[in-house]
Amino acid sequence: SSELTQDPVVSVALGQTIRITCQGDSLRNYYASWYQQKPGQPPTLVIYGRNDRPSGIPDRFSGSNSGNTASLTITGAQAEDEADYYCSSRDTSDNHLALFGGGTKVTVL
Amino acid sequence: QVHLLQSGAEVKKPGASIKVSCKASGYSFTEYYIHWARQAPGQGLEWMGWINPDTGSTKSKQKFQGKVSMTRDTSINTIYMELNRLIYDDTAIYYCARVMRMSVAGIAFDMWGQGTMVTVSS
Numbered sequence: 706s707s708e709l710t711q712d713p714v715v716s717v718a719l720g721q722t723i724r725i726t727c728q729g730d731s732l733r734n735y736y737a738s739w740y741q742q743k744p745g746q747p748p749t750l751v752i753y754g755r756n757d758r759p760s761g762i763p764d765r766f767s768g769s770n771s772g773n774t775a776s777l778t779i780t781g782a783q784a785e786d787e788a789d790y791y792c793s794s795r796d797t798s799d800n801h802l803a804l805f806g807g808g809t810k811v812t813v814l
Numbered sequence: 815q816v817h818l819l820q821s822g823a824e825v826k827k828p829g830a831s832i833k834v835s836c837k838a839s840g841y842s843f844t845e846y847y848i849h850w851a852r853q854a855p856g857q858g859l860e861w862m863g864w865i866n867p868d869t870g871s872t873k874s875k876q877k878f879q880g881k882v883s884m885t886r887d888t889s890i891n892t893i894y895m896e897l898n899r900l901i902y903d904d905t906a907i908y909y910c911a912r913v914m915r916m917s918v919a920g921i922a923f924d925m926w927g928q929g930t931m932v933t934v935s936s
Binding site: 734736737738749793794806807 | 911914920926927
C-alpha cells in the first residue's frame, strides 16, 4: 500500500505563516484532506478537495497541491491553531482504501 | 445536526473481543459510508476500514482482515465495529467517521464520533 509522509514537528511564531506538507504517490491522483486534532478531541476536517473549507473553518486555513505533495497553509497563525494536523487520501494502489499521514505537531510560539 | 455517537470506554483482557457502536443522527443513514480509524496512545491516526450502510458491504486494511468485522443495523441507524483476539497493541481510541460527498477525486471525513477508548489489559 501507499504512504503519506509528514514532518513530525513544526513551529511558527504567533501571527506568522506556516506551511505543513504531506508527500505521497497517492497525491498524484487524489486530493488530500486535512484534519486538526487538539488533545482529547477527535479530528476536525479543515481542508478538502482542491482548497475547500467546511463551514466554520477560518479562512486563514488554505490548501494546495502539486505533484506528489499537498500543503496546508495557516496564514497568520493564532494560539488556538496549536494542534496536531493530519493529511489523508485514498490509496493509489487500491482506491477503496484510505491513508493517513503520520501527523505534524504545530507549536505556536 | 449531523452527529455520530459512539459507545463508552471499555477494558478487555487479551484474547477477548469488543464491539464498538456508532449511532448516526441528523442525516440519511444509508447515503454515506462510515469509516473506522484508531489512535494508539500518543500516536497518529491509523485507517482501518469502511462499511456501506446501505448494502452492508465492507473493506478493511489488510492488517485487519480477519480481525475486524463491521456491521450495521439500519433500523436504529447504528454501525458496529467488532475487534477480536485483542492484544495489548489494540489499546487505542477508536473513531467512526462519515465520508462526505466530493466533486473531485479524493476522500474527506466531515464528521467524527467522539471516540471510544479501548484498553487491553490483563
